[in-house]
Structure formats: structure tokens, C-alpha cells
Amino acid sequence: MTADKEIVLSVRHLTKAYFAAGEKVDVLRGVNLSIAAGERVALTGESGSGKSTLLHLIAGLDRADGGEIDFSGTPITNLGEAGLATLRRDRLGLVFQQFNLIPSLSVRDNLAFQSRIAGRHDAAWLAQLAERLGLAGFLDRYPEQLSGGQQQRVAIGRALAVKPSLLLADEPTGNLDEATADEVLALTRDLVAQTGCSLLMVTHSTRLAATLDRHIRLSAGLIA
Template identity: 55%
Template sequence: MLLTVKGVTHRHPGGTRDVLRDVSFEVARGESVALTGESGSGKSTLLHMLAALDHPLRGCIEFGGQDITALSDKAASQLRRSHIALVFQQFNLVPALSVADNIALHAKLGQRFDASWTEEVTARLGLSELVGRYPEQISGGQQQRVAIARALALRPDLLLADEPTGNLDETASAEVLRLMLDLVQDTGCALFLVTHSAAIAARCASHLHLSGGQVRVQST
């Protein structure tokens, strides 16, 4: 298994209840997993822990057999730089960099930059005509596609996405999901995405639902 979550429990600082309670599941290489749940149920919190951006109160998260909850900040940063890509709801683009440089940034930092693959991703996301612009010069939906292209350009071992199609129209959403699933098929990457869309969840190989702090497998 690429990712193994064992008995993860978490409570926000100052909180009085556990937002996650004894959560356990596995994600294999080449598997696509959708996580659904009501707003505020802890989906983004769980996603951040899978990326070693946050630590559980109890439990273990293993990536490639390594317990990432025990990593130092430096080691966790290196893991994300080379092996885990994230698509945040906030995009997190660098204002001073062009669209082209934003797309290439993660792959270059992780020393996994492939010019032809990056060009293909850029084209398939409809961004080729925008590569010379800056984030402030493009729309929110276009910024979201840039953030997705940046994550895909890395060809990560694990792709984590938080509502990756939230600001996109139906056509763009379909192409984004197709690209992500192609990456899974072509490279053996694992995809774990948070979504409110039943249609998107149905396209993934596995569907988990978070409710009352616990994760349950849904039929797909």
C-alpha cells in the first residue's frame, strides 16, 4: 500500500470534540479515491494530515511504509516537494511568477521537471495562451487550472486535491478529472480527492464518506 491510515483521531486546538475518530483506510498505488462529507466534517483536516501539514492527536499515517506523523518539518517539506502534490482551494500561486513558471515550479523544486509533459498538461487544461500572464491577470477559474497543472506537472506518487473543480464549469471539470485519472493510469500515482460532487466521486475507483468523525466506504 502507498498510503495507510490507522486509527487517526484529531481534535482542533481548544475544541471540545474529536473532528476525526479512529479513522482507518488504505490507498494503493494506481488507485483513485474520493472523499465526500458535509461542510465542516473534517475532510480538509484529513487531507492536510495526509500531506504531513498537520498531525493527528492519535494514530498513524504511513506513506510508502514510513510514518509521516513523526517527520520533522524539514523532512515533511522534502516529502511534499518530491512525492506529494496538493491542489488547495486557495490556489496558492506565486504572484511574481508567470503562469508558465507557476506550473513548472513544483516539478523543478522536486527535480522532476519534464518539459514535454508540462507542455501537454498546460495545453490540455487550456492554458497555452495564458503562459506569459501573471495570476492577477487571469480569472479565478483559470488560476485554479494553473494550480492543478502545477500539481500534475510533478507526476507525484500521491496527488491530493481539495475540491479541485469547485470553480470550474462542467467542461473544464470533466477535463481536469480526466487528466487526474490519466495520471493515475499512466504513472501508478494514487489520487485522493475531496469533493461534494456525487458524479466525480462515482468516477473514482473508491468512495469514502466522512460523517460524525468516522470514514465509511460507499458503494460506487
């Protein structure tokens, strides 16, 4: 991480526990993490180590038990539901293993969905995204008419169309074969670099993790 760059994300002493069969399970036991502007970070860890939980807390999709999450100077742990929804709409890009596209919308409208809601629709940028992602010839198709790799490209394009400050990706290539995963991740890296946004990507692949700027590991509820 470059010391003189702005810190986009700061996570301090974050804790989260769940109850299973009446027993408390500590998933996160005091996680600390900082990500600088433009930095691309891979997060790995064993299954069940809390990787997805951490991303969901950062995105405001779940609430931490303790600790702080600061996003570009905004302490999001203090935000209400409306504030969290605004944060996700305007400043965060979210990409999951499940593509979460809207079946009734065309590729063009899926790509533009978040940026239109945020009031930051940029037709020229959207056209560039579609071209770079290899989707320019599929804009009038619907998700069911696309391959898995193409659907994930739409999901990535939708997240980047709003030009977020931070892209959170949870196993974005988990449903893709190795060659397609490599291609999709390479495109994501390039587009993230072009927009200047930061990237935090959960992956099970140490090979893919090695292609990003920094690789961190979650183990026993802590960043190793």
C-alpha cells in the first residue's frame, strides 16, 4: 500500500458472531484492514473463515457486533439503512458469484441500472465499458441468452458504470471455467485501473490473488 495515497477503506477491530445450534460462533475477532485509493487487494482464506461476512459488513448488507468501518471519511457503522443504501448506490460497486442480473432487462439496461439510479449515467462511458467487456454486440439480448462469462461481464460493467470509489467482488469468477475466469479478471483489473477505483476481491484461488497488488489472508477471524 502506498503511504501517500488516500485511504478509501479503513476497518478497525471489527467483530461479528453468529449463533448456531444455540452456540456462539465468532467469525470475525477483531479484523483490521486499510485499502488505499486505486489499490487492488485479494482476500483469501479457508471456507467459512468469514471472507464473505467481511465483505457484507463493508457493504452495509449486515451489521457488525463491534469495531468501525470508515469509507473515505464516512463512518458507515453509524449510518442508518437509508444512508447505507445511498452509499451502495453512489460509491460502491458490488459483484458476487451469483450474477444478480435483472432477467426482464436487456444487457444495455442491466449495464445502466445502477448509474441511472445514482443519477450518474454516462452514455459514452457505458459504450466504452460494453466494448471493453466484449458486450457491444449483445446489448439487446437478455441475461438468459448469455453465457455465464458474459453474464458476469455484465455484472462487472454494471458495478463500474457508476464509477465507484471501491469495487467489492465476492468470488466473482467462482462459477466460471479457468480460462474464462482469467479473462474476466484481467478485464476487471484493467477497468478498475482505468477508473481509479479500489478493489477488494474475495477469491479461493491463490493464483488469481497473486495477480493483484496485495494478497491478504483471513484466518481464525483475523487478517494474517
